[in-house]
Amino acid sequence: QQQQQQQTSSGLPMLMGNWNELEELGAAPRISDLTSMLGMLDQAFGSLDKDQTGGPPRQRRDGPGPKILLGLAALLIFHEWYILVLNPVVRLDHESLVFGLTAWLMLAVLCLYKANRADLATLPPPDQLRFNGVLLHQLSPEQQAALPFCKRCNRGRPVRAHHCKLCGTCQLNWDHHCPAISNCVGLHNYKYFVLLITHGAGVCCFAFYLLYRAGYLRCLAGNFALMFRKVLPTAWTDTLHTIIGQTALREPFFFETILSAVCVVLLALLAVALVLFALIHHRMIQDGESTVDAMNDMDYHNFMWMAGCPDKVMYGRNISDRRGLPAGILARYALVFGTNPLLLLVPYTTAKDWRRMQAFALYPLEFASSTLV
Secondary structure, X not given: OHHHHHHHHHHHHHHHHHHXXXXXXXXXXXXXXXXXXXXXXXHHHOOOOOOOOOOOOOOOOOOOHHHHHHHHHHHHHHXXXXXXXXOOOOOOOOOHHHHHHXXXXXXXXXXXXXXXXXXXXXXXXXXXXXXXXXXXXXXXXHHHHOOOEEOOOOEEOOOOOEEEOOXXXXXXXXXXXXXXXXXXXXXXXXXXXXXXXXXXXXXXXHHHHHHHHOOHHHHHHHHHHHOOOOOOOHHHHHHHHHHHHHHOOOOOOHHHHHHHHHHHHHHHHHHHHHHHHHHHHHHHHHHOOOHHHHHXXXXXXXXXXXXXXXXXXXXXXXXXXXXXXXXXXXXXXXHHHOOOHHHOOOOOOOHHHHHHHHHHHOOOOEEOOHHXX
């Protein structure tokens, strides 16, 4: 052991001496350079692994998600106008349907804007909340134990509030952080998010229906198949020419056919994805749970099965906390979309509905004064 200590003590100066020689020659990076490099990386990635427990939340709205969605929307609506109205390949019975599709798409874009620009519904300060008549910062340890606790924010929280690691704060009715809208989905914009995917699914399905109604899908498939006419039987090519001649007003260009095929495939994929997302979120609204609650329920069921206790799984019931939620599907829809039937499909929330939604989101807490609502 003495020999090992001597070798270690003698090797350390040699290593430091070699390192100093390399630094003098410029062949080794300096400690200051490494520190500055780490600082630049920390600023570039925004310290995603470190939560802010004090100060304002770092809301992220400048992500590429909304720009990508806007680009796809512009591409698909231009394709509809070009194929059916501006330089029609097939004839559509009522061109006014394309105007209706455009107006519907503008409504979906408005929902995207509202969902992206909505401010986070963060937790109010502890001195503005009370639990069983006692201010939150004056609770005894026994009372604090009855509340859910956020370790990152180091404070009690409502049962349906959760912490977003990317934004660094707890939020009311937090659902998930959505990169598509570059914002968190929660109490502040859940209505706008659900309307976005609902209107988006409707727009994609309606656009696909217009292409089918005008016969463009059949014409596109025929033109795409004729690109391989050399390997097709003569009878097939004659049949395709007959079908296209009965439907098409002109013969599209080669690149036009390729781009149209790409747009139709994108439209079909978006329609399927948005319909599935819309169905999932509407089902969660009916069940009175968020994405976090649904994932917790799934983890619970999987754990019970892996633990060999499938008989203890509560079928038809979820373990997510529904205390304080209204009973009935219509009441839960009203808690998300508001009570005014004229504003159900519009990205707007009245002050009355906002106060009502905020009161349910704070359960089991409440504002210390009615003037703070």
